[in-house]
Amino acid sequence: MRYIKKKVQEPIILKKFKEELSKSETIPNDTYASLRNDHTGAFTMLQEILAKEQGYICAYCLGELKKDEISDRIRMKVEHFKPKSIFNGQMNTSSQVNKLCDKKELRREDLRIDYHNLFAVCEGRSGDADSQTHCDTPPNGKDDKELCFIPNPSEGGVRNFNLKIRYTRRFNIKSDDKDIDQELKEVLNLNEQNLVRRRIHVWNAIARKIAKDTGMENWEQQGKSIIPVIQKNLKKYKSLKKNGKYYEFRNCIIYLLEWKIRVLNK
Numbered sequence: 001m002r003y004i005k006k007k008v009q010e011p012i013i014l015k016k017f018k019e020e021l022s023k024s025e026t027i028p029n030d031t032y033a034s035l036r037n038d039h040t041g042a043f044t045m046l047q048e049i050l051a052k053e054q055g056y057i058c059a060y061c062l063g064e065l066k067k068d069e070i071s072d073r074i075r076m077k078v079e080h081f082k083p084k085s086i087f088n089g090q091m092n093t094s095s096q097v098n099k100l101c102d103k104k105e106l107r108r109e110d111l112r113i114d115y116h117n118l119f120a121v122c123e124g125r126s127g128d129a130d131s132q133t134h135c136d137t138p139p140n141g142k143d144d145k146e147l148c149f150i151p152n153p154s155e156g157g158v159r160n161f162n163l164k165i166r167y168t169r170r171f172n173i174k175s176d177d178k179d180i181d182q183e184l185k186e187v188l189n190l191n192e193q194n195l196v197r198r199r200i201h202v203w204n205a206i207a208r209k210i211a212k213d214t215g216m217e218n219w220e221q222q223g224k225s226i227i228p229v230i231q232k233n234l235k236k237y238k239s240l241k242k243n244g245k246y247y248e249f250r251n252c253i254i255y256l257l258e259w260k261i262r263v264l265n266k
């Protein structure tokens, strides 16, 4: 997970959709379903906007959101950070409220088509059909559960969005904050084994690149002289590529490269 910078104003396409909705004689029960089915293609355009502002990586696992070559659509889901089944402006049943952090309020805000509650996430499976799901996809991922400790990734600015995340030598994600750690693992399932394998795969590619740049197979055992090469590669991972995309799993790579530099500087 990482901080996601969103615009202050909602996208025009969403604003227009809401204006049309308010003009209609009956407001539909499910405003999100209406958005999905809107004949003007508002939903597809919104998907593109959400993916683009995230550099085309999943808001949770940071895996790449790729285009489907046949349909030319981005393979992604629109995630409601606060679940749309509960934050719907209506009175909730006590069983729904029991899934929430604040169990006192029965009526919740309506965040079903609220731009700041919407994020682009992956389709939730990194392996074959028998593998566990992750991110927003049930049964192992978040679905309609509320995250109580991880804040909305677009709130508070990049400096305040500090999940105290670390990556282990085995490429597992963890947080120094035990409540956040539990949500990363148990609600989002971000250490699902295929996800971990994909992080390793990306790391191996960057390690090979540094070996090539330094001319040393065993660059990890070298001294301070290789720091400039690591820094050059680090800069690349921190930036958007020319096509407007971030490298997938960038935060894991950045964390590990910065850790290497710290170790070499000791």
Ligand SMILES: [Zn+2]
Binding pocket: 058, 059, 060, 061, 062, 063, 121, 122, 123, 124, 134, 135, 136
């Ligand atoms: Zn994901």
